[in-house]
Amino acid sequence: MRAALLLLLGLAACASPVSSQEVVRSERAAFRVADFATGLERPWGAAFLPDGRLLVTERPGRLRIVGRDGAVSPPVPGVPEVVAQGQGGLLDVALAPDFAQTRQVYFCLAGAAGGGVLTRLATARFSADITRLEGTTTLLDATPAQSSGRNHYGCRIVFAPDGKLLLSTGDRYNDKMRAQRLDDLGGKVLRLERDGRPAEGNPFVGRAGVRPEIFTYGHRNPQGLAINPATGSAIEIEFGARGGDEVNRLRAGANYGWPLVSYGTDYDGSPIGTGQASAPGIEEPLRYWTPAVSPSGGNFYAGGAFPGWRNSLFVSALRTPGLVRLTMDGDRVVGEERLLWGRTRLRHVLPGPDGLLYILTDETQGRVIRLEPVN
Template sequence: MRRAARLLALLSGLGLAACAADPVRAQEVVRSERGAFRVAAFATGLDRPWGAAFLPDGRMLVTERPGRLRLVETDGTVSAPLPGVPEVVAAGQGGLLDVALAPDFASTRQLYFCLAGAAPGGVLTRLATATLSPDSSRLDGTRTLLDATPAQSSGRNHYGCRIVFGRDGKLLLSTGDRYANKSRAQDLADLAGKVLRLERDGSPAAGNPFAGRHGARAEIFTLGHRNPQGLAVNPATGSIIEIEFGARGGDEVNLLRAGANYGWPIVSYGTDYDGSPIGTGRASAPGIEEPLRHWTPAVSPSGGNFLTGDAFPAWRGNLFLAALNPPGLVRLTMDGDRVVAEERMLWGRTRFRQVLPGPDGLLYILTDEDRGRILRLEPAN
């Protein structure tokens, strides 16, 4: 009895229920199409974790949507909130969202944040930067680099807000259409519903497709996006892969091409929430880029990343998507920039917000919960 009590106390300390009702149990072994893996609770005690980035020493920075940044040690210990975080509007889907390291972080200690920020006229998607102190205890020099104008007075949804650096060192930032006015995604004078390509200081990147066009914002790389919450670099090709929510179906994974239009809200493979057609009511149209993959019914894909390490040889080069509804993990087998197979894993259990590869070759998942966790997938052998 004492041994069972000690086990129960250990599981409680990990923040996991010691019963069959728990959606993801500590050290659970799961069978997949390409072997078995173990689900371990790596860290607990987080509030709606949204974005994360691994430091060179293996520690992890994690954002919490209410507006906090925490440092997670390699043993899963979670720090107190770090001071110096940008101010956010934590309402609806807004708050402190993504975090990314500068490519030269090892020498500059520079971080980038995407968030919902207040501005004249309302709220918008904002890109900010700061420097992590040498002892990793605080942020210094926090400042705004870009506001995805115009601000919007109504609605607190669809901020997009993923950051990734391409192989050319340029920063790509996804912005949502902000929900209230779908047509913003097609307006080249508006930064909502786009993927932006920027220099490190937030200015338009050299070579952008709409630079110099009258009435168009030079920051825009692609347009016609609804709520793009995933950006990743394909390690096999260097291409930028974008992941976005549809409405009632029509979720997409897209291969980004400079200047391309991805259709929202002209066309969609889904329908609106009331079942009515979106835009033309068609799924495709001339001049609109086709998705690599789409889902109806929806899987609500949020963050996504490629697995590149050696811990799971059968998964190397696969694209993993964190799914919210139905909750779970989607594994896509890639052949270059083509999707050739799909597997759904840990399905129907816990809402996943982001998935990212660790420097140890393992896969880490942020759960979308007010008692949020970081789960780690480990080989079962």
């Protein structure tokens, strides 16, 4: 019995999650994983303040400020009201490009409207002491609202180099064809002015029966948006069904195929749309995964702490849980590496001002973990 107990303890130790003492060696770097902040409930989005503190959203509807020492603040007052059901809640947060002067922040969330729920873009301003939000305002609702289903909100925000705001919206799951309808804001990437109006130069402005906010369409559940610093291109990361997850370069007016074509199948194994992976007039992904990795947020790395990772696109994965590093040559994907695979569901990843990599874990007792280099 003693021998059996020792064996079980040894197996448990082998299966333990990665610790700050474990050195992980990747193709181009060696690092340790440290818990930077703990006690967060389903953290979803994050943005660094100019002073190095970190804003983190919790899906149930709270915003926290994480200090440079990892201390987590009480909930920040003044956040927009959310519908925290299913995959919905308070999702992404982004700083205005001129935050240092305006203290303006943007939120993407699941909001109630017209007896249903939809993806909503809202904005607010921090008080001068960065302790509370003031003047919270809805800028755009991704109509029509849907009375059933609480899935597929998309809900990632990024500012393009020209200052325009890009917002991803999901197809809301129950009616896949919303992604193809151009009078419907579901299943799209929208390009907006900072006040929520359609951005100047959008591809469908002035076309009858088409929403002028639309930049691209044919998306399922785009939970990642990032700007490639090497090219200025907008890159979208899309959660597929049973396979068919995608990384796409966004091109104005392009159709990305959902649900007409897909590299995956539906959850019951049935074909999606035509049953084909591609078709004329449909934009091809830069990268796709079958089987699925269930990607969520992603970001490019351009820091100094990990020179071998510069210009890599990091993608957080939920199932199989882990971190995907894509080696990029301009906007081409030329390599892939999987890190921390099978450890913990990861919701979002972003580089810090200190050059380190910060990752949100998708857990009830959620964390912000930090990758630190080992020489």
